[in-house]
Amino acid sequence: MTRAVASFDVKGWDQGEPESEAGGPTLSSAVVRKQFDGDLVAESEARLMMCQADTSDISAGAGYIASEVVRGTLAGKQGTFVMQHWGLSADGRERTGGHVVPGSGTGDLKGLTGSVEISVDGAGTHTLTIDYELRDG
Numbered sequence: 672m673t674r675a676v677a678s679f680d681v682k683g684w685d686q687g688e689p690e691s692e693a694g695g696p697t698l699s700s701a702v703v704r705k706q707f708d709g710d711l712v713a714e715s716e717a718r719l720m721m722c723q724a725d726t727s728d729i730s731a732g733a734g735y736i737a738s739e740v741v742r743g744t745l746a747g748k749q750g751t752f753v754m755q756h757w758g759l760s761a762d763g764r765e766r767t768g769g770h771v772v773p774g775s776g777t778g779d780l781k782g783l784t785g786s787v788e789i790s791v792d793g794a795g796t797h798t799l800t801i802d803y804e805l806r807d808g
Contacts, residue, residue: 672785675765675801677709679723689772697723713743724761732761737769744808750778754787764792771803779791 676735683704692695703717717739725731739754769787776783785803792798 672788672802672804673746675710675803677711677713677799677801679707679797679799681797682706682714686692696725700789703739705739707743708742711741711743711745711801713741713745715739715741722805732759738772745780745783745801745803747771748779750780750783751774752778752780752783756787756789758789771801775807780805 672704681703684701685703686701687699689697689699699721700717701721703719705715705717707713707715719735719737719738721729721733721735723733723770725748734757737755739756740751741754742751743749753772753775754769755772756767758765758767760766767789769789771783771785771787773784783803783805787802788800790798790800
């Protein structure tokens with residue numbers, strides 16, 4: 672496995688109308704656009720489904736799932752691929768994980784497989800880590 676690390680900025684966030692029931696969790700969706708820099712130089716568009724367990728308590732649990740199309744250059748190889756990833760937060764702890772969708776790579780990234788993780792440091796810097804293999808397509 673090879674590791675790639677890239678910081679990213681959110682360049683757009685278009686959120687749909689939330690759906691909720693009185694006293695229950697709130698579900699919502701969003702289209703999110705990002706710009707990556709580092710081992711991955713790319714832009715992406717993600718479709719998210721989100722859940723906020725209790726909108727009156729910001730520390731309550733929340734989660735998301737996403738499918739994200741990435742277009743750009745990974746370690747000098749150009750193409751596109753799709754990541755599917757998720758995140759959960761509760762009690763001040765966050766966890767994320769996901770994978771490159773097998774068979775989604777195009778161009779020089781055909782045959783890309785791997786896992787992804789997203790983190791945010793204390794300064795608010797977002798980082799994507801991809802542990803990947805690039806097999807002959």
